[in-house]
Amino acid sequence: MKFLIINSGSSSIKYQVIEMETETVLAVGLVERIGEEVGRLKSTFFPGTKAEAESVIEQPIPDHSSGMRLVIAGLTDKDKGVIGDTSEILAIGHRVVHGGEDFHSSTMITKEVMDAIQRNIPLAPLHNSANLDGIRVAMEIFPKVPQVAVFDTAFHQTMPPHAFMYALPYSLYEKDRVRRYGFHGTSHRFVAGECAFLLNKPLAECNLITIHLGNGCSMTAIENGRSVDTSLGMTPLEGLVMGTRSGDLDPAVHLFLQQNKGWDLETIDALLNKESGLKGLCGLNDMRDIHKAIESGDARAALALDVQTYRNRKYIGAYMAVLGRIDGIVFTAGIGENDAIVRAKSLKGLEAFGVRLDSAKNSQRCLGARCISSQDSTVQVFVIPTNEELAIAREVAGVVRG
Numbered sequence: 001m002k003f004l005i006i007n008s009g010s011s012s013i014k015y016q017v018i019e020m021e022t023e024t025v026l027a028v029g030l031v032e033r034i035g036e037e038v039g040r041l042k043s044t045f046f047p048g049t050k051a052e053a054e055s056v057i058e059q060p061i062p063d064h065s066s067g068m069r070l071v072i073a074g075l076t077d078k079d080k081g082v083i084g085d086t087s088e089i090l091a092i093g094h095r096v097v098h099g100g101e102d103f104h105s106s107t108m109i110t111k112e113v114m115d116a117i118q119r120n121i122p123l124a125p126l127h128n129s130a131n132l133d134g135i136r137v138a139m140e141i142f143p144k145v146p147q148v149a150v151f152d153t154a155f156h157q158t159m160p161p162h163a164f165m166y167a168l169p170y171s172l173y174e175k176d177r178v179r180r181y182g183f184h185g186t187s188h189r190f191v192a193g194e195c196a197f198l199l200n201k202p203l204a205e206c207n208l209i210t211i212h213l214g215n216g217c218s219m220t221a222i223e224n225g226r227s228v229d230t231s232l233g234m235t236p237l238e239g240l241v242m243g244t245r246s247g248d249l250d251p252a253v254h255l256f257l258q259q260n261k262g263w264d265l266e267t268i269d270a271l272l273n274k275e276s277g278l279k280g281l282c283g284l285n286d287m288r289d290i291h292k293a294i295e296s297g298d299a300r301a302a303l304a305l306d307v308q309t310y311r312n313r314k315y316i317g318a319y320m321a322v323l324g325r326i327d328g329i330v331f332t333a334g335i336g337e338n339d340a341i342v343r344a345k346s347l348k349g350l351e352a353f354g355v356r357l358d359s360a361k362n363s364q365r366c367l368g369a370r371c372i373s374s375q376d377s378t379v380q381v382f383v384i385p386t387n388e389e390l391a392i393a394r395e396v397a398g399v400v401r402g
């Protein structure tokens with residue numbers, strides 16, 4: 001049973017083909033620069049007994065439809081391909097960024113579902129319209145194959161109003177749907193499920209804090225398996241300090257910048273999303289580069305690390321207060337999975353709350369899921385690799401099976 005997983009961006013399509021019986025990735029690839037003079041498709045095929053093969057194609061790719069057709073041509077290629085023909089794809093999963101309040105779970109795509117994704121475009125203008133492009137193209141190429149939408153926001157739809165409401169005039173919620181939605185839901189849900197497995201407890205009985213630290217960063221408080229609060233907000237800008245995004249700041253900073261620098265709102269929005277966070281503080285947004293800079297005495301890089309990990313610690317403390325009892329804290333994504341220093345600094349001072357790291361286990365480099373807390377820690381701490389595509393594929397399997 002093979003599934004195709006698609007993450008369609010405004011000028012890109014990421015894809016994977018997954019064999020579901022064994023949860024094996026058969027092919028992974030990225031179409032980039034759609035609509036530019038020269039587009040690019042890079043694919044890696046894992047065709048079982050044949051040797052792993054890589055393929056790079058550079059040619060004009062005018063739109064998503066031609067990009068997708070190029071992907072299919074590669075997948076069905078006689079030499080390198082991993083499927084005989086398109087009929088081997090039994091279901092397609094689409095990552096959709098914003099489901100607004102319409103979607104509490106993954107869902108089979110129908111005309112009504114597409115209309116609802118369209119209605120939510122104002123909440124995520126670039127992402128949702130690109131996701132819709134991907135859906136339309138896949139429906140055109142695979143008209144008979146079930147297609148499932150998996151929303152970044154859906155897992156957080158269980159947040160209670162006291163967590164999702166902003167303290168703004170209520171009409172802005174009623175009329176314009178201004179509220180916290182949260183993102184990275186597929187990742188938080190996936191690592192929560194893996195953590196419950198490691199704790200040997202049903203997810204519905206687990207209280208967890210899941211911390212996704214990649215380019216984008218977010219933290220979620222999970223009570224009895226359900227998201228009850230999360231740090232990203234109406235857009236993916238709020239909360240933790242990210243690679244290039246500021247996270248929390250006084251909303252009056254906007255007004256100050258407008259009045260004192262004469263910047264318009266688009267300029268300020270770009271500044272907060274693309275020039276802030278770690279990059280804003282020290283000029284570097286990759287944590288590996290930041291560590292190298294710290295080693296060579298860069299004080300700004302050290303400050304950036306301090307600001308990010310202090311914010312992490314503040315949120316962990318807040319979510320401990322939200323949850324009361326905690327079974328596990330989980331670190332995931334690029335930084336969370338690989339960076340022992342960030343993990344240790346984020347948990348510094350939490351010993352009084354029963355959180356104790358085993359520094360040898362924390363420093364060990366290892367790819368799999370693992371516990372890094374000491375025997376006497378009352379809260380277990382885990383590193384659990386996230387796998388968004390597999391998480392989407394499992395969601396698709398759930399929806400297709402009904």
Ligand code: ADP
Nearest residue numbers: 213214215216285286287288333334335338339
């Ligand atoms: P995305 O949010 O784009 O999916 P990832 O989860 O892959 O990103 O995280 C990417 C970030 O992870 C990089 O920018 C880098 O800061 C960080 N990262 C990746 N590998 C390491 C590593 N070995 N040590 C520290 N940080 C790392």
